[in-house]
Amino acid sequence: MTSAAAVAEVPGRGYWVRGVVQDVAPPGVDDLAPGYLDPALLPVDLLADASRRALAEYGPAALSYGENQGALRLRALLAERAAGEPSPSGPEHMMLTAGTSQGLHLIATTLARPGDVVLLDEVSYDLAQRLFTDCGLLLRRVASDESGTSVPALDEAARAVRAEGRRVAFLYATPTFHNPTGRTFSRTRREELLSVAARHGVLVVEDDAYAELMLDPGDLVPSMAGLAGHEGVLRLRTFSKTLAPGLRLGWLTGEPGLVGRLAAHGLVQSGGALNHTMSMVVARLLEDGDYDRHLRVLRAGLRERRAALLKGLASVGTDGWTVTPSHGGFFLWLECAVGLPEEQLLAKAFESRMRVAEGSRFGHAGRTAVRLSYSFNPPGLLERAGRRLAAHLHDPALHQDGKGSC
Ligand SMILES: Cc1ncc(COP(=O)(O)O)c(C=O)c1O
Structure with a gap:
């Protein structure tokens, strides 16, 4: 598989196979598709050590059903981290989740009804869309530009849904290091979107999976939740992108009343906190400063990987191909200005044993x-793969076969 080189350096590599992990590319295929971390970046030793320390300190309390909103210890530590944000969130604003997907499911089933409409960018995280439609919600795409979701288009979409006699479930937004485009919505755009959403009484669900992965110097634009003082916004965070997706641990923030409604769900009442033991392990990491040290190493690793892929793709940008600049997260978005059919591009990638x-x-x-x-x-593989892909994009045969050219 793609990251054979990386996996080879990781203890337990023999388990990186289908049937154990979710998605493994065929042998010899360079896999630029997955939105998750290189096995070499997953902190195996750090978590082994934190698990031991958490069990030693918290003892049986770490193995019990946890408090419904999630252990206060971790919520308090997360609140401390949020202290510098425009609207600090206290533990009462927070609920621990089994990751963003589970948080989205809880919101989609608790605060919306089948037949309600989710408003979302014309390109949005694919699996959130799948999750919403599996909950019986309908999708309404809203145009966007480089600053974010279009304000008039959002206004129009909210009106149109109401005119059709339907209810808007919520606006689903990924304003920071958007998946898939990597874009970050400007502060002004966030404020304008919040004001349209408030005017229509539409809840904003802010999926902030990549918020801690700013890779360039400069300040992060404040979250929509922060700008709104949490009013009318539920913000979802996850440790999947910063520690490891297998932990299934994240948190959401919102107005305490709304968070309380989510925590009152039967699923939580019956099972307690959604991933209690792991939340105590992660609490240890935060408490000891290990999480911040790990984040610094992780960001450096991602920075190096982004630079390598960009270097490989260096010749792209001529011939009508554009790479959307991104200041963080996991992704580059490569667009063709005119006419080349997607199937043709994918066939070329496939021929060159690359998955995108x-x-x-x-x-x-x-x-x-x-x-x-x-x-x-x-990084080495990313640079080589980028170079190979760029060569294919400039291949005259690709353009002759296509309906247009780039
Ligand atoms: C925008 C976005 N939200 C949510 C997720 C999934 O998060 P989790 O693993 O916490 O369910 C992803 C993972 O690809 C993502 O890109």
């Missing part, structure tokens, strides 16, 4: 596009 995430998987961007992930492979 096709743009149409995320919605209708209006242009042929692919998402390239730099999180999952070591």
Whole structure:
């Protein structure tokens, strides 16, 4: 598989196979599709040590059903981290989740009804869309530009849904290091979107999976939740992108009343906190400063990987191909300005034994596009794969066969 080189350096590599992990590319295929971390970046030793220390300190309390909103210890530590944000969130604003997917499911089933409509960007995280439709919700795509979701388009979509006699479930937004485009919505755009959402009484569900993965100097734009003082916004965070997806641990923040409604769900009442033992392990990591040290190493690793892929792709940008600049997260979004059919591009990638995430998987961007992930492979492989892909994009045969050219 793709990251054979990376996996070879990792203890227990023999288990990185189908049947144990979710998705493994065929042998010899360079896999630029997955939105998750290179096995070499997963902190195996750190978690082994934190698990031992958490069990030693918290004892049986770490193995019990946890407090419904999640252990106060971890919520208090997360609140401390949020102290510098425009609207600090206290433990009462927080609920621990089994990751963002589970949080989205809880919101989609508790605060919406089948037949309600989710408003979302014309290209959005594909699996959130799948999750919403599996809950019986309908999707309504809203146009966007480089600053984020279009404000008039959101206004129009909210009106249209009401005119059809339907209810808007919520606006689903990924304003920071968006999946798949890598874009970050400007502060002004966030404020304008919040004001339209408030005018229509529409809840904003802010999926902030990549918020801690700023890779460039400068300040992060405040979250929509922070700008709104949490009013009318539920913000979802996850440790999947910063520690490991197998932990199934995240948290959401919102107005205490709304968070209380989510925590009152039968699933939580019956089972307690959604991933209690792991939350105590992660509490130890935060408490000891290990999480911040790990984040610094992780960001450096991602920075190096992004630079390697960009170096490989250096010749792209001529011939009508564009790479959307991204300041963090996991992805580059490669778009073709005119006419090349997606199937043709994918066939070329396949021929060159490379897997990429096709743009149409995320919605209708209006242009042929692919998402390239730099999180999952070591830098050397990313640079080589980028170079090979760039060569294919410039291959005259590709343009002759296609209906248009780039
Ligand atoms: C925007 C976004 N939200 C949520 C998730 C999934 O998060 P979790 O693993 O916490 O369920 C992903 C993972 O790809 C993502 O990109």
